[in-house]
Amino acid sequence: MPSEITRRGFLLAGAGLAVAAACGRDGGNDIDAGREGRAGASNVSLVLASYVHVAGMEQRVALALLEGDGPAQPKGPLQVAFKAPDGTVSAPVEAPLHDEGIPLPYFPARYVFPTPGIYEAQVDYEGKRLTAAISVNDPAGLPLPITGRPLISTATPTVADPRGVDPICTRIPMCPMHEVSLDAALAEKRPIALLFSTPARCKSRLCGPVLENLLAHHDTFGDRVRFIHVEIYQEAAGEKLAPAVDAYRLPGEPFLFLAGADGVVRDRLDNAFDRVEARTALERLVAG
Numbered sequence: 001m002p003s004e005i006t007r008r009g010f011l012l013a014g015a016g017l018a019v020a021a022a023c024g025r026d027g028g029n030d031i032d033a034g035r036e037g038r039a040g041a042s043n044v045s046l047v048l049a050s051y052v053h054v055a056g057m058e059q060r061v062a063l064a065l066l067e068g069d070g071p072a073q074p075k076g077p078l079q080v081a082f083k084a085p086d087g088t089v090s091a092p093v094e095a096p097l098h099d100e101g102i103p104l105p106y107f108p109a110r111y112v113f114p115t116p117g118i119y120e121a122q123v124d125y126e127g128k129r130l131t132a133a134i135s136v137n138d139p140a141g142l143p144l145p146i147t148g149r150p151l152i153s154t155a156t157p158t159v160a161d162p163r164g165v166d167p168i169c170t171r172i173p174m175c176p177m178h179e180v181s182l183d184a185a186l187a188e189k190r191p192i193a194l195l196f197s198t199p200a201r202c203k204s205r206l207c208g209p210v211l212e213n214l215l216a217h218h219d220t221f222g223d224r225v226r227f228i229h230v231e232i233y234q235e236a237a238g239e240k241l242a243p244a245v246d247a248y249r250l251p252g253e254p255f256l257f258l259a260g261a262d263g264v265v266r267d268r269l270d271n272a273f274d275r276v277e278a279r280t281a282l283e284r285l286v287a288g
Helices: 007-012 015-020 182-187 207-215 243-248 275-287
Strands: 044-048 058-067 078-083 093-095 107-112 117-125 128-137 192-196 226-230 255-259 265-270
Touching: 044 117, 044 128, 058 078, 058 117, 058 128, 058 265, 078 107, 093 107, 182 192, 182 226, 192 207, 192 243, 207 275, 255 275, 265 275
Parallel strands: 192 226
Antiparallel strands: 044 058, 058 107, 078 093, 078 117, 117 128, 192 255, 255 265
């Protein structure tokens, strides 16, 4: 049965998604992607494009298609079925295509995994059955915040107080989401969009694009949502994790947590998310 995820194990398991995101190593996926259907004229395979999956609650499960060594250019949506550890297969769930402002076209589905275990996503694509394994965890064994749990109150670097992190933002120019520390933001009692990403040093090369996708909505939602960006590493060498990342026990990046005014997580978008999905998540957040 899946157990607590370590950062090292998480990153080492992500070679399949690294290819999908066009990076050189460590894509940051939590399982080994299925390769059924890779042989043949289409040379297409199915991989996960989201990270941590847990049992017992509705959540986002993002999938992507690879063609050879890069992302396929599919026309969505996909119909995704999930095969449980006991062999039963769910009714298909529609997963729309998302590709606005992201180098990896992907398909997010919403699904409830009944129990922990190894599941299989199944997609029929161009006459082939493609599959990807999904490690579904017992939420009791996960240290990071998930839906229904409060954000961890911890200090994060700001322009006024970098708290030993240098640089506090590897985006050029620096993004405007470093004005308030997370612990102070929680005391404001307003919704929070908390993004952990490092544009200059990302393992999946998606940190920069997702930061831009979130920033695209900063002006629209900034009067109702506190936006906070936290870099992954403490120093320019990119070796030591920043204290906030340690506090959150993050197994990879990027991670976007969306919390209500009470500080409780309402949703989580990890790894790939485009401009449309970011806006939809923010709209749900402010709607309560």
